[in-house]
Amino acid sequence: MSATLDSIPPYVFYELDDRRAAARAVGKTLIDVGIGSPDGPIPAVVIEAMQRVAAERPLSGYPYFRAHPAFQCAVAGYLERRFGVTIEPATEMLALAGSKEGIAELILAHAKPGDVVLVPEVYYPVYARATLLAGAEPVFVPFLPDGRLDLDAITPQQAQRARVMIVNYPGNPTTSSVSLDELARYVEFATAHDIVLLSDLAYSELSFDGYAVPSVLQVPGAKAVAVELHTCSKSFNMAGVRSAFIAGNRAAIARLDAYRANIGYGASTLAQLAGATAFDNAEQIVPPIVAEYRVRRDAFAAAMNAGGWAVTAPRATMYFWLDVPEAYDDWAWVDALIAGPGVVVTPGMAFGAAGKGKFRVSLVQGADRLREAAAGILGVGSGGR
Structure with a gap:
């Protein structure tokens, strides 16, 4: 390493x-x-929650490994209200100290030397850097003119070696967005090649002109292969709080949980309860x-x-x-x-x-x-x- x-x-x-x-x-x-x-x-409602929680005695102890029950409940409610997606909080989500950390750790938990991680050709740096830290090979997938990934550019050999495939819509830095039908195409590809599909949805709420950003978990059957990361950083002006979550495929999340348990002790309780307040009040x-x-x-x-x-x-x-x-x-x-x-x-x-x-x-x-x-x-x- x-x-x-x-x-x-x-x-x-x-x-x-x-x-x-x-x-x-x-x-x-x-x-x-x-x-x-x-x-x-x-947001003021989040500040009030953080001030209240900071004075409570349970904050003296270690956080929950997977997620605080209040955070689990808030995340499940947000996904249901916003996307119509139902999850089992105990097995299909995990609290994170920011989505960047979660992306890196999911890659490190799944990829090893000789493996491939499929990365968009223009990408948030952690996608490739975590892949290299795992000793795996980042394969950069080109974009089509409309911002979709050119899946035909992935060779059969690369697909066979791939353990994780990353999609990021709306994209940083490209600003590209895609339809739910296009997300379904990525789910189909990941399913055909037994790849964990990682959807980085950091900008789920920052959309304009009537456009509502879709979630890959809305695709029927997506939870068989897909996980998605959501964060409070951009949508709620909470980048310094470090509150995020991953939801979706339970096997991938269990493997990520096992990795995290060996190097840390969960996400901050204060950050989780701040995040719970944000997700509970997202519509306001x-x-x-x-x-x-x-x-x-x-x-x-x-x-x-x-x-x-x-x-x-x-x-x-x-x-x-x-x-x-x-x-x-x-x-x-x-x-x-x-x-x-x-x-x-x-x-x-x-x-x-x-x-x-x-x-x-x-x-x-x-x-x-x-x-x-x-x-x-x-x-x-x-x-x-």
């Missing part, structure tokens, strides 16, 4: 942090739309958060389009995924924006080799600041397009 860790390149977000810190050290004022860290407040919490992101999305899109840079407003997530001007490579573009208007964006290469030539803008500033960011991007980019 140590040799494998040494062979993995440094995390790109660390390098972005270094460049941001260097600019601030010389007095540069920045508009940071790089890392997708929510800037909105934790989510609309104002989505409304704010919609205002931000529309402000940025309008400013870019008015400046002559044609962009399409995404129907889900908190991102824009844009082309780097031809005169720049990824890091040169990032550096030019920091040095000039002081705008921080994430280079596309942070999300794999197929992301080269793109950059991500996160809607983590207010509408006025996003208009300023757009003006800065337009100013630097006008000479390189």
